Amino acid sequence: MGVREGHSTGLPALRFARAKRRFYREARFLTTIRDMKLLIFAGSTRQNSFNRKLAATAAAMARDAGATVTHLELSGLNIPLYNADLEAQGTPPDVIQLKQLMFEHPAWIICSPEYNGSYTALLKNTIDWASSPVKGHPDWAQGTKPFEGKVVGLLSASPGGLGGLRSLSHLTPLLSNLQCWVAPRQFALGGAGQAFDADGMLHNEAHRQGVQSVLKQVLWAGARLHGPTGL
Numbered sequence: 001m002g003v004r005e006g007h008s009t010g011l012p013a014l015r016f017a018r019a020k021r022r023f024y025r026e027a028r029f030l031t032t033i034r035d036m037k038l039l040i041f042a043g044s045t046r047q048n049s050f051n052r053k054l055a056a057t058a059a060a061m062a063r064d065a066g067a068t069v070t071h072l073e074l075s076g077l078n079i080p081l082y083n084a085d086l087e088a089q090g091t092p093p094d095v096i097q098l099k100q101l102m103f104e105h106p107a108w109i110i111c112s113p114e115y116n117g118s119y120t121a122l123l124k125n126t127i128d129w130a131s132s133p134v135k136g137h138p139d140w141a142q143g144t145k146p147f148e149g150k151v152v153g154l155l156s157a158s159p160g161g162l163g164g165l166r167s168l169s170h171l172t173p174l175l176s177n178l179q180c181w182v183a184p185r186q187f188a189l190g191g192a193g194q195a196f197d198a199d200g201m202l203h204n205e206a207h208r209q210g211v212q213s214v215l216k217q218v219l220w221a222g223a224r225l226h227g228p229t230g231l
């Protein structure tokens with residue numbers, strides 16, 4: 001019994017260590033990704049959100065690979081529902097802060113939940129505000145400025161079998177329209193209710209590989225489009 005227990009705890013750790021070594025090898029090859037500034041956020045503020053957990057996992061992996069990661073929680077921003085009349089009274093300070101944050105990061109990862117076959121209202125509202133021009137503002141008069149040229153990797157998570165994949169098919173043209181370069185590799189995590197361990201990390205190696213494949217493309221393309229440090 002003791003031996004079986006030893007195996008069950010040892011084997012995943014061994015696999016994880018091997019996968020980590022493999023990822024480091026690849027990361028060393030991609031030396032230009034070092035210090036790439038990567039912004040990660042999820043389109044959910046739910047306390048036990050699978051997409052927030054996915055974002056945390058992606059952030060940990062990206063840091064392991066040498067990227068400089070900003071993990072943004074949208075719940076930390078005070079952004080109301082978009083309304084042009086409200087906007088006419090002044091763009092909320094947190095929207096300006098969000099625009100600046102997006103602009104400073106050449107590469108992004110977005111973790112998108114799926115609601116009714118599409119992405120969430122939270123994600124749409126956040127992007128709508130961030131892309132809305134601020135009339136007369138010295139930095140933000142052009143709406144697409146925070147988005148142009150960003151390399152964006154898309155992940156999704158859902159308890160369902162498709163893993164929220166349909167939300168990504170809607171998010172892709174929206175981001176392209178805002179002049180982002182959307183990474184061709186995407187990963188949708190199905191059965192998300194069983195996919196995370198007690199620490200909120202992915203325990204299945206195939207799932208970790210799925211996230212890494214997107215990260216790798218985003219950091220690679222970000223370095224090539226924006227230079228080694230992403231500046």
Ligand SMILES: Cc1cc2nc3c(=O)[nH]c(=O)nc-3n(C[C@H](O)[C@H](O)[C@H](O)COP(=O)(O)O)c2cc1C
Nearest residue numbers: 044046049050051113114115116117158159160164
């Ligand atoms: C209004 C609504 C619509 C939903 N529609 C879908 C759907 O189309 N496809 C799907 O896979 N899950 C759907 N779900 C379930 C979500 O994937 C699930 O609530 C998930 O946990 C949300 O992401 P989060 O955990 O990151 O908050 C829906 C949930 C809500 C509340």
